[in-house]
Amino acid sequence: MSTDKETRKKSASELPPAVLGELRKIVGAENVLTDPVDLLVYSCDAITYHQQSPAAVVFPADTSQTAAAVRLLLENDIPFLPRGSGTGLSGGALPLPGSVVLQTSHMNRILSADPENRMAEVQPGVINSFLTKALEPMKLHFAPDPSSQVAAVLGGNIAENAGGPHCLKYGVTGNHVLGLEVVLGDGTVAGLGSPWGDAAGLDLVGLFVGSEGTLGICTQATLKLTPLPQAVQTLLIGFPRLEEAGRTVSQIIAGGIIPAALEMIDHNGIEAVEQSVYAAGYPRDVAAVLLVEIDGFQAGLEEQAQRIRAIAEANHPSVIRMARNEEERARLWAGRKRSYGAQGQLAPDCLVQDVTVPRSLLPEMLEEVYRIAEEYDLHISNCFHAGDGNLHPHLLFDRRDKALTNRVLEAAGQIVKACLARGGTISGEHGIGVDKLPYMRLVFSEEDLEVMRRLRSVFNPRNLCNPGKLIPEPEKCESRQFGADAA
Amino acid sequence: MSAPGTPQTQEALSAVRIDGRTIGSWRQPAGEAELAALLAEANGRGQSVIPMGGRSHLDWGNPPRSSDIGLSLAGMDQVVSCRPDDMLLTVQAGCTLHRIQEELAAHRQFLPVDPEAGPESTIGGLVAVNAYGPMRLQHGRLRDHILGIRVVTAEGARTKCGGQVVKNVSGYDLSKFYAGSLGWLGVFTEFHLKTAPLAEYACSGRIRQSDFSALQRIGQQILDRGLAPRSQVIAPGRVLEATDPAGVPEEALELAVQFAGHPESVAWQCRQVSELAGPLAGEAIRWVEESAGDPFWQRISRFGFDSRSPDDVLLKVIAPFSLTADLLRECRAFSERSGRPFTWLCYAGCNLLWVLFPRRAAEDGSWAELASWLETLRRRLRTRRAELILARAPRELKELFEVWGVEGRPLELMLQIKKQLDPKSILNPGRYVGRQ
Numbered sequence: 001m002s003t004d005k006e007t008r009k010k011s012a013s014e015l016p017p018a019v020l021g022e023l024r025k026i027v028g029a030e031n032v033l034t035d036p037v038d039l040l041v042y043s044c045d046a047i048t049y050h051q052q053s054p055a056a057v058v059f060p061a062d063t064s065q066t067a068a069a070v071r072l073l074l075e076n077d078i079p080f081l082p083r084g085s086g087t088g089l090s091g092g093a094l095p096l097p098g099s100v101v102l103q104t105s106h107m108n109r110i111l112s113a114d115p116e117n118r119m120a121e122v123q124p125g126v127i128n129s130f131l132t133k134a135l136e137p138m139k140l141h142f143a144p145d146p147s148s149q150v151a152a153v154l155g156g157n158i159a160e161n162a163g164g165p166h167c168l169k170y171g172v173t174g175n176h177v178l179g180l181e182v183v184l185g186d187g188t189v190a191g192l193g194s195p196w197g198d199a200a201g202l203d204l205v206g207l208f209v210g211s212e213g214t215l216g217i218c219t220q221a222t223l224k225l226t227p228l229p230q231a232v233q234t235l236l237i238g239f240p241r242l243e244e245a246g247r248t249v250s251q252i253i254a255g256g257i258i259p260a261a262l263e264m265i266d267h268n269g270i271e272a273v274e275q276s277v278y279a280a281g282y283p284r285d286v287a288a289v290l291l292v293e294i295d296g297f298q299a300g301l302e303e304q305a306q307r308i309r310a311i312a313e314a315n316h317p318s319v320i321r322m323a324r325n326e327e328e329r330a331r332l333w334a335g336r337k338r339s340y341g342a343q344g345q346l347a348p349d350c351l352v353q354d355v356t357v358p359r360s361l362l363p364e365m366l367e368e369v370y371r372i373a374e375e376y377d378l379h380i381s382n383c384f385h386a387g388d389g390n391l392h393p394h395l396l397f398d399r400r401d402k403a404l405t406n407r408v409l410e411a412a413g414q415i416v417k418a419c420l421a422r423g424g425t426i427s428g429e430h431g432i433g434v435d436k437l438p439y440m441r442l443v444f445s446e447e448d449l450e451v452m453r454r455l456r457s458v459f460n461p462r463n464l465c466n467p468g469k470l471i472p473e474p475e476k477c478e479s480r481q482f483g484a485d486a487a
Numbered sequence: 488m489s490a491p492g493t494p495q496t497q498e499a500l501s502a503v504r505i506d507g508r509t510i511g512s513w514r515q516p517a518g519e520a521e522l523a524a525l526l527a528e529a530n531g532r533g534q535s536v537i538p539m540g541g542r543s544h545l546d547w548g549n550p551p552r553s554s555d556i557g558l559s560l561a562g563m564d565q566v567v568s569c570r571p572d573d574m575l576l577t578v579q580a581g582c583t584l585h586r587i588q589e590e591l592a593a594h595r596q597f598l599p600v601d602p603e604a605g606p607e608s609t610i611g612g613l614v615a616v617n618a619y620g621p622m623r624l625q626h627g628r629l630r631d632h633i634l635g636i637r638v639v640t641a642e643g644a645r646t647k648c649g650g651q652v653v654k655n656v657s658g659y660d661l662s663k664f665y666a667g668s669l670g671w672l673g674v675f676t677e678f679h680l681k682t683a684p685l686a687e688y689a690c691s692g693r694i695r696q697s698d699f700s701a702l703q704r705i706g707q708q709i710l711d712r713g714l715a716p717r718s719q720v721i722a723p724g725r726v727l728e729a730t731d732p733a734g735v736p737e738e739a740l741e742l743a744v745q746f747a748g749h750p751e752s753v754a755w756q757c758r759q760v761s762e763l764a765g766p767l768a769g770e771a772i773r774w775v776e777e778s779a780g781d782p783f784w785q786r787i788s789r790f791g792f793d794s795r796s797p798d799d800v801l802l803k804v805i806a807p808f809s810l811t812a813d814l815l816r817e818c819r820a821f822s823e824r825s826g827r828p829f830t831w832l833c834y835a836g837c838n839l840l841w842v843l844f845p846r847r848a849a850e851d852g853s854w855a856e857l858a859s860w861l862e863t864l865r866r867r868l869r870t871r872r873a874e875l876i877l878a879r880a881p882r883e884l885k886e887l888f889e890v891w892g893v894e895g896r897p898l899e900l901m902l903q904i905k906k907q908l909d910p911k912s913i914l915n916p917g918r919y920v921g922r923q
Contacts, residue, residue: 116707117807117838139713161656174660175631179872190896196838198805200876201893201920202672202901203617203630206663210656227713254572256595256684296715300751356652358573388654389573428654436657443657447644452659454907458900470658 014098015055019076023058023100026068031059031106042101045088046148046340047435049349049399054095057083059106063181063189063219066102070217071187073100074464081466082217084124084156087148089340089352090433092160092212096468102217104155110134111220118225119178119195124155124218128162131223140225143170146429147337155218161210163429165261165336168387169295170226172429174209179222182208185215185460195222207455212431213466215459229260229295233305234329237312238286238319242266245288246363248315249386252292252308253359259308262387263291263336266366269381269394273335276342280335283319290386291336293329339383340394346379347396351408354436355419356428359389368418369393376411378404390428391419416442432470440472450474503542503557506550506882510537510557517562519637519645519676526674526913527643529556535916536641538670540581540612543605546797547616548669549890550882552917560611563676566590574682575634575651580611580675587680596682599626601784603792611675617667620788621718624836625747626683630666635679638665638672641909651679671919672908686747689717689777690757691784694742694764695724699812702742705764706835707808709744712763714756717747720787721811722832729786742835745777745784790832791843791879798846800857800880806873807838818842821860841878858887865892893920 015034024032033039034056043053055078060066073080080100083093095101108125115138122131128149132141145164146152152162158180163172170176179193193205208215239245245264252262265273270282270289282289290312294304305322312320323329335342343350357365366382369391373380384392393415397408416426416439426432426439440449452471456463500513511534516522529536534555539545560581567577571594578587584604591597602608602618614636619628626632635649638661648661665672696702702721709716724739725732744760746753761772775783791801804814811833822829822844832841844857865875877890893901901920905912917923 116711116809118710161660163654167654171631172654172656174663175627188896190900192897194805194874195872196805196807196874198837198839198874199893199897200805200874200891201897202668202904203664203666204897204900206630206660206666210660227715230713250572253574256687258684296749297752297755299755300749303751304749356654358570358575358651359653360570360572385654389652390654423651425650425652425655425657427657428652429656431656432658440658443650445646447640448646448648448658450644451638451640451646451648451661451908455659455661455904458903458907 015078015100016076019072019078020056022072023056023069026072027058027060027065031061033057042083042086042095042103045086045091045093047089047091047351047433049351050091050094050434052095052097054099054101057101057103059103061106063183066217066219067183067187067189069102070183070465074187074462077464079464079467082155082159082213084153084159085127085148085151087152088156088160088433089354089430090427090435092431092433092466092469094434104153104217107219108153113138113225115140117195120223120225122154122221122223124153124158124221126154128152128154128157135225136228139228141228142223143167143176143226144173147340154221154223158209158218158221159211159213160431161429163385163388163390165263165385167429168262168385169258169260174206176224176226177205177209177221178224180205180208180218181220182216182218185462185465193222197224210431212433212470214456214470216465231298231301232260232293232295232329233301234323234332235292235305235308236282236319236321236323236332237290237292237317238283239288239290239315240286240318241316242287242366243363244315244317245290246366246386248290248312249362250360251311251315253387255307255311257294257304257307259292259387260295261291261293262385264382264384264386265289265291265336265339266382268379269339269383272342272346272381273339276338276345278335278338278342280331282335286318291332336383343381343394343396347398349397349399351395351397351412352430353391353393353395353412353415354427354430355415355424356388356390357419357422357424359387361422361424362386362389362391365391365419365422365424369415372411372414372418376407378407378411385428388428389424413439434469437469437472446474500557500559503545505537505545505554506885508551508554511555513557513559515559515562519563519639522563522674522676523639523643523645525558526639526641530642530911530913533911533913535913537915538611538615538674540609540615541583541605541607542612543603543608544612544616546879548915548918549922550885550917551915558674560609564609567677569594571596571682576680576682577651577677578610578680579677581609584608584610584613591682592685595685597685598632598680599683600629600632601788602629603788610678610680614666614675614678615668615670621720621784621834623834624719625715625717628666630663632681633662633666633678634681636662636665636675637677638675640673641911641914646673649679653681669915669919671905671915673914686717688750688753689745689747689781690753690774691743691745691777691781692757692760692772692774693727694772695739696742697738697740699740699815702740703808703811703835705760706742708763709760710836712759714759715746716744716756716836718745718784718787719743719835720832721835722790723830726790726830726832727783727787729782743783743787787832791841794845796846798850798881800844800884801878802842802861803876803878804840804842804868804873805838805876806840806868806871808833808835810871810873811840814840817864825856825860827857852883854881854884854887858884861888889922891920
């Protein structure tokens with residue numbers, strides 16, 4: 001963590017004037033930022049406790065400008081990284097000292113939408129919810145809906161393989177990308193995948209999605225579109241006891257119902273939302289609420305809602321409410337989707353974890369989170385994708401309080417370990433970036449990581465494209481060998 | 488090393504040919520550690536290894552360059568754990584799809600794929616070809632149901648990717664990446680699979696017509712209305728008719744559509760189809776309620792695989808649904824010119840057309856004309872970003888016409904990946920892209 005002005009000034013001054021001049025020629029002088037004050041915005045993503053000012057920020061207008069900038073930076077051994085809206089929650093868009101940020105926000109056009117084939121061609125700087133809004137008249141949408149979708153751009157969604165509440169039914173971003181145009185980490189341009197969905201050979205699109213900018217920069221994408229559901233029902237169910245909320249989640253899924261979304265917000269999460277401008281009218285005298293949304297055809301939907309109600313009622317809820325109209329539904333969702341922002345009024349800093357466990361272990365894992373909160377004397381709230389087993393404990397702190405910050409970091413590590421002990425993983429949808437990097441070795445062996453490094457070396461041979469992210473570097477140079485020879 | 492033995496007999500193994508090539512020797516490791524040692528040894532000696540499951544797709548890919556060791560995964564065929572509450576199944580790579588479906592059916596769940604799979608087809612082999620059948624329209628391909636894989640690399644490293652949870656972005660998403668890699672990058676040993684609830688109810692409808700464009704219109708309207716068929720195909724009536732195919736008029740075509748899920752929702756969607764097809768369909772729609780494992784849809788999954796003749800030629804054309812009529816015209820013109828009859832099956836809504844040139848009674852061994860037509864067709868398809876893969880074909884044709892058709896920067900990247908993960912190219916050499 002480094003926030004001082006000196007570091008920022010040093011970063012800006014690190015770029016050789018000749019390189020800066022060339023960058024200005026490629027994208028136009030007005031599209032290169034070097035003023036330390038301008039750079040401040042680009043010094044972190046939504047995980048604000050990791051900060052590092054870049055050497056410069058460049059706004060390419062298209063694939064060729066991106067490729068030219070990348071080649072120039074490679075020639076000069078300057079690290080670079082792509083950046084969308086900076087809504088990421090793992091420090092994936094955090095610049096390393098001396099890095100140049102390639103900001104994709106000028107590539108923000110929806111190039112085409114093809115309702116017959118249910119696909120759209122987009123540039124990476126298109127905001128997620130803008131695409132869905134544009135598709136409304138065609139009764140289609142882009143299904144991945146990360147909570148940050150009003151700001152997050154599609155290039156970032158692709159880089160992080162973003163999820164969202166409705167991924168329970170519709171799948172994460174990777175399930176909705178057909179083809180990509182990318183500038184690779186070696187400066188070449190490649191078209192990956194097929195708009196028709198089944199490219200021959202290795203699934204390079206599958207590899208690229210979720211690679212956090214370590215393989216290259218997406219400059220265009222062909223996305224799969226999903227019909228808007230004919231009917232939607234949203235239930236809010238409040239429980240006086242947390243374990244009963246957790247049991248309801250497991251029983252709904254085990255009962256063969258796959259809701260469109262199945263979210264949980266605990267008491268602290270409810271308080272944060274209800275005290276904020278995003279107040280959604282959640283009951284405040286409960287241990288947790290579930291937001292259960294089912295969608296599909298009108299026929300049969302009511303019966304499904306009744307079955308969910310019956311499961312919930314057997315678990316002693318204190319309140320069951322159905323959204324009566326679109327306005328009420330939107331309000332319920334706004335509370336959930338803005339819950340991360342709502343934490344801002346409670347503390348200046350928030351560390352949000354993204355651990356995922358098999359669903360049936362959710363109640364047990366939540367109990368463990370609360371036990372850890374108590375042990376470290378922390379304020380933790382939970383707003384998360386219960387149906388996916390994807391927890392988001394929010395650990396609130398003030399980074400100026402060193403002792404508290406250390407307790408938060410230790411508690412975060414304990415949460416990760418508790419999750420791994422239950423067969424879970426360290427990130428369900430936020431990515432590894434720099435924030436979860438220290439935990440990668442808890443999940444993967446050196447040999448697992450070596451496979452990833454070798455793959456990266458094909459696309460990004462000099463590791464100048466978003467270095468220091470996603471894959472920990474080898475501890476010793478000998479570990480770059482595999483198998484029997486490695487001994 | 489374990490000697491080859493049960494459940495695979497020596498005779499069965501010695502009869503195995505891949506594009507006419509015999510296997511040097513057979514190995515059947517009993518576990519991952521043994522497999523890793525075996526691969527490390529083969530890699531050290533530069534011996535080629537052909538991993539095999541149930542051998543149902545052995546004729547996929549280009550002819551192998553060499554085949555020193557046949558690696559049977561039949562000794563690793565266990566269900567490791569079944570956790571229905573988490574909709575999670577962990578199995579070894581040699582476990583058959585039949586066993587998996589049986590195990591899950593006891594919990595009213597299933598693995599939602601219906602590829603061509605005999606009783607011997609293993610999950611490892613099916614992932615290697617990223618298998619699917621007609622229910623791909625609703626449920627996707629096998630890759631979409633894999634949460635994690637254990638893989639032994641060519642150099643004998645025991646690795647894993649993904650995990651046991653439904654959402655996971657820890658590291659590269661290699662589970663999807665490995666699916667369809669034809670055993671070219673490593674040998675799968677274990678899978679964590681995401682299961683789905685069995686549908687409460689399913690119903691299929693069939694509409695017979697002689698006009699392809701009328702059926703195509705209905706198929707497109709079903710999708711445009713936002714209906715959600717599990718499967719939807721168009722094919723000649725003779726392909727779909729089981730009992731008396733010869734009794735079906737030659738020109739008759741059929742659209743078959745299946746809905747599955749909540750009974751009320753299925754019934755409503757069937758009514759929608761009846762309504763939109765009413766003015767277009769020449770005959771009334773025949774609706775049939777179905778149970779799991781319906782033989783009609785199983786037969787569709789088997790299209791192109793029914794005959795095990797090595798001289799069958801099966802094309803997989805990945806192109807927009809709207810292009811199907813043009814493609815069929817091209818096939819018909821070639822068929823008439825060459826005297827080579829053909830049949831076909833279109834996965835309507837999946838942008839997929841299967842074209843089968845069955846073995847001719849008097850196959851003359853001359854494949855040059857077909858190879859030349861395929862080259863022309865592939866080039867034309869490329870202008871629409873569409874693709875042509877030679878799914879099954881005799882070795883002679885595969886030597887004239889490369890199976891996968893990957894080129895340019897993607898091919899270079901795939902070959903570099905191969906070099907990184909299998910530097911001595913011991914796994915399935917020659918069978919995958921670029922004849923590597």
